[in-house]
Amino acid sequence: MWPAALASSELQAAIAGATHYEQRMLRLFGIPESTIATTLREAERSVEGLDRLEVTTCLRRGEVEVVVRHEPESEPAYERLAALIAERHPRALFSTDGSLVDDQVAELVQGLRLAVAESCTGGLMAARLTERAGASAYFVAGLVTYSDAAKAALLGVDASLIERHGAVSPEVADAMALGALERAQADVSVAITGVAGPGGGSEAKPVGYVCLSVVRADGEPLTTLARDLRLPGDRAEIRDRSTTMGMHLLRALLRGEDAPL
Amino acid sequence: MWPAALASSELQAAIAGATHYEQRMLRLFGIPESTIATTLREAERSVEGLDRLEVTTCLRRGEVEVVVRHEPESEPAYERLAALIAERHPRALFSTDGSLVDDQVAELVQGLRLAVAESCTGGLMAARLTERAGASAYFVAGLVTYSDAAKAALLGVDASLIERHGAVSPEVADAMALGALERAQADVSVAITGVAGPGGGSEAKPVGYVCLSVVRADGEPLTTLARDLRLPGDRAEIRDRSTTMGMHLLRALLRGEDAPL
Numbered sequence: 001m002w003p004a005a006l007a008s009s010e011l012q013a014a015i016a017g018a019t020h021y022e023q024r025m026l027r028l029f030g031i032p033e034s035t036i037a038t039t040l041r042e043a044e045r046s047v048e049g050l051d052r053l054e055v056t057t058c059l060r061r062g063e064v065e066v067v068v069r070h071e072p073e074s075e076p077a078y079e080r081l082a083a084l085i086a087e088r089h090p091r092a093l094f095s096t097d098g099s100l101v102d103d104q105v106a107e108l109v110q111g112l113r114l115a116v117a118e119s120c121t122g123g124l125m126a127a128r129l130t131e132r133a134g135a136s137a138y139f140v141a142g143l144v145t146y147s148d149a150a151k152a153a154l155l156g157v158d159a160s161l162i163e164r165h166g167a168v169s170p171e172v173a174d175a176m177a178l179g180a181l182e183r184a185q186a187d188v189s190v191a192i193t194g195v196a197g198p199g200g201g202s203e204a205k206p207v208g209y210v211c212l213s214v215v216r217a218d219g220e221p222l223t224t225l226a227r228d229l230r231l232p233g234d235r236a237e238i239r240d241r242s243t244t245m246g247m248h249l250l251r252a253l254l255r256g257e258d259a260p261l
Numbered sequence: 262m263w264p265a266a267l268a269s270s271e272l273q274a275a276i277a278g279a280t281h282y283e284q285r286m287l288r289l290f291g292i293p294e295s296t297i298a299t300t301l302r303e304a305e306r307s308v309e310g311l312d313r314l315e316v317t318t319c320l321r322r323g324e325v326e327v328v329v330r331h332e333p334e335s336e337p338a339y340e341r342l343a344a345l346i347a348e349r350h351p352r353a354l355f356s357t358d359g360s361l362v363d364d365q366v367a368e369l370v371q372g373l374r375l376a377v378a379e380s381c382t383g384g385l386m387a388a389r390l391t392e393r394a395g396a397s398a399y400f401v402a403g404l405v406t407y408s409d410a411a412k413a414a415l416l417g418v419d420a421s422l423i424e425r426h427g428a429v430s431p432e433v434a435d436a437m438a439l440g441a442l443e444r445a446q447a448d449v450s451v452a453i454t455g456v457a458g459p460g461g462g463s464e465a466k467p468v469g470y471v472c473l474s475v476v477r478a479d480g481e482p483l484t485t486l487a488r489d490l491r492l493p494g495d496r497a498e499i500r501d502r503s504t505t506m507g508m509h510l511l512r513a514l515l516r517g518e519d520a521p522l
Contacts, residue, residue: 130383
């Protein structure tokens with residue numbers, strides 16, 4: 001019955017007349033979903049043809065995805081919307097072609113040797129960077145230094161630095177990144193140290209406080225980007241979002257840009 | 262309307278008469294789902310009361326889960342089924358109380374210092390071992406040595422050993438485990454090196470060929486367990502199953518047992 005129905009001239013005509021939809025994807029990092037919502041409300045007033053676009057937003061791993069579906073003739077309206085978003089959020093908008101930050105980092109790091117130093121993320125950053133086939137072309141090594149002793153022994157982090165500033169501090173993140181660079185003989189490194197919780201937080205350094213440092217040493221002078229920030233969520237979310245932040249810092253450093261947030 | 266319905270004597274009577282179900286979970290590692298299916302068919306003939314148990318099996322991360330739901334009065338039938346499975350698969354059955362292998366390893370490793378050396382899993386083993394809050398009590402460090410140079414520089418693996426046997430070999434897995442033990446000053450270590458694919462395989466060492474070694478050094482003599490095996494699946498599955506195998510080798514070593522497969 002089904003094959004007969006498929007072959008019927010009525011269905012064939014319906015299929016021929018079916019609307020073809022284009023789907024576009026914009027990805028932003030470093031702004032909350034509510035900020036995009038505000039921009040989209042503004043677009044309702046200023047973007048001609050917006051009513052013919054189907055726009056949805058989704059928060060995923062700390063990034064905002066804007067998915068736009070439209071019929072081919074509404075491409076100009078999509079272009080106007082994309083231009084408005086790019087104008088309003090120039091630093092946050094990092095992908096207009098469907099690529100993930102992981103794809104972009106994998107592309108940017110070609111020809112370089114990449115190393116990782118992790119504490120709270122416990123290997124997730126290295127795992128994420130080696131997820132793609134071909135990662136061995138650039139990924140050299142990861143050092144998961146969970147204990148203070150391991151930070152000293154494996155990364156050469158000065159014990160007195162940890163004593164003065166604490167294992168979760170911008171100073172120790174920098175030292176970890178430099179240690180990874182040197183010990184793994186890499187050109188680029190990313191370091192993450194933070195309080196993933198649920199225990200271990202303090203008033204000054206609560207659960208979700210994470211320090212990141214990325215360093216590039218293949219030219220002169222050494223270039224670095226660093227951030228310390230407070231991430232929301234439970235232990236798994238904080239660990240996951242720390243790696244997303246690490247990917248974006250790495251992307252910015254490799255493109256010679258400033259940090260996205 | 263809904264609150265009124267909930268308060269009605271008819272619904273209250275129905276709720277009071279509702280059957281309460283018990284749920285039990287058996288977990289096995291190292292046998293295919295088809296082997297459990299054979300045992301369950303045998304149970305149909307030999308286990309009295311089996312028809313009053315609702316039995317489902319599920320393959321998850323390389324482990325087989327047997328979930329049994331039953332009314333309280335059928336507990337003896339469940340006990341007979343569990344006894345049959347334990348008798349048929351004494352080495353594969355590792356959990357009868359709902360615990361995961363991760364829970365058991367976290368329990369067994371208390372008081373010890375644990376280190377990890379990884380190649381193909383790229384940090385996933387360290388990430389899995391640090392997933393639980395409180396992991397810092399035993400997890401010391403992970404070394405993700407992706408390149409041959411990193412295996413030599415960070416784990417002290419003899420370059421000639423890699424040259425003779427290849428980076429994916431039982432010999433290099435052993436050397437990685439010993440290197441992690443020494444460099445991270447740990448009591449127990451687990452090492453994984455393999456061909457995660459999709460490229461990089463050869464006839465002798467195809468995609469899915471993985472070598473693991475676990476070593477315990479807190480007593481004399483040093484105790485070790487090692488396995489090299491062929492895992493099915495794509496890159497992500499091979500990486501994930503390698504960590505599951507690592508967890509089970511670690512569990513066996515810590516319990517003083519032989520490898521489960």
